Amino acid sequence: AAELTTVEAGKLTMATNAAFPPYEMTTDAGAFEGIDIDTAQAIADKLGLELQIDDMDFDAALLSVQQGKADIAMAGVTVTDERKNVMDFSDSYATGIQSIIVPEGSDIASPDDLAGKMIGTQRGTTGYIYCSDDFGDNAVVAYDDGLTAVQALNNGQVDAVVIDNAPAKEFVAANPGLVLLDTSYAEEDYAIGMAKGNTALEDAVNAALEELKADGTLQSIVDKYITA
Ligand code: ARG
Numbered sequence: 001a002a003e004l005t006t007v008e009a010g011k012l013t014m015a016t017n018a019a020f021p022p023y024e025m026t027t028d029a030g031a032f033e034g035i036d037i038d039t040a041q042a043i044a045d046k047l048g049l050e051l052q053i054d055d056m057d058f059d060a061a062l063l064s065v066q067q068g069k070a071d072i073a074m075a076g077v078t079v080t081d082e083r084k085n086v087m088d089f090s091d092s093y094a095t096g097i098q099s100i101i102v103p104e105g106s107d108i109a110s111p112d113d114l115a116g117k118m119i120g121t122q123r124g125t126t127g128y129i130y131c132s133d134d135f136g137d138n139a140v141v142a143y144d145d146g147l148t149a150v151q152a153l154n155n156g157q158v159d160a161v162v163i164d165n166a167p168a169k170e171f172v173a174a175n176p177g178l179v180l181l182d183t184s185y186a187e188e189d190y191a192i193g194m195a196k197g198n199t200a201l202e203d204a205v206n207a208a209l210e211e212l213k214a215d216g217t218l219q220s221i222v223d224k225y226i227t228a
Helices: 035-047 057-068 079-086 124-136 146-152 165-174 198-215 217-225
Strands: 011-016 024-026 048-053 094-101 119-123 140-143 160-164 179-190
Touching: 011 035, 011 057, 024 035, 035 048, 035 198, 035 217, 094 124, 094 146, 094 165, 119 124, 119 146, 124 140, 124 160, 124 179, 140 146, 146 160, 146 165, 146 179, 160 165, 165 179, 198 217
Parallel strands: 011 048, 119 140, 119 160
Antiparallel strands: 094 160, 094 179
C-alpha cells in the first residue's frame, strides 16, 4: 500500500478521552486500554503505522482532528449531522445508547421525567446536547468527564446523569446507591472521526475496519472488555 501521509510521519495519532470505560480508560499504572484503544492498535498495525495516543478532554479530541493535530478521534464518538459538518466519519463500528443514571428511589423513571430536574453530563457529548435541547441549558451541568458527573450525582448536586450505556453500566456497578434506568434516551452509532476531506486516510481506515469486522477481531476485542 502507498505511504499514508499522517500528522506525524510513521504514526497514527489518536485523540481520545481515556475516561470512558470500556471504550477507553487509563489503568492505575497509567496505561491506556479499552475497545477503542485495541481497535485503533489493530488498525494502525494494518496500516503499518505506530499508534500514538493523545489523551485529552472529549471536546478537545473532536477539535484535534478538525485542526489537523490528530489523525483520528476515537472516543466512542457518536455520528451526528452537526459533527458531519466539521469532520468526516469512518463506517460505524459500534452502537451506543444514551442512558439515564439516578440514585436509588428516584422519582425519575423515563426521559420525560427529566423535565424540571438537574442533569449531569460530560461536556461536549451528545448527552449534553440532547438534554440541553430538550430541557434547556440551565437544566444541564457539563462536567469534564463522566466519572465527575457520576460523583456529582452521588453528592446530590444533580438529579440524574445522562451518558452512554456502556460506561453507565460500569459507573453504576462501582457505585452502590445508583441505578441505571432500563429506558433509552437516544440510540446512536459510534465511528472514527477524521479531518474533512482526508479520503486517503478514510479509505485506509474503512478497509482496515472491514477486515477487522470480517475476521472476528473486532468482536473478540469487544468480548475482551464487555462480559455479558
Ligand atoms: N457518544 C457520546 C458522544 O459522542 C459520548 C462520548 C464520550 N467519549 C469519551 N471518551 N469521553 O458525544
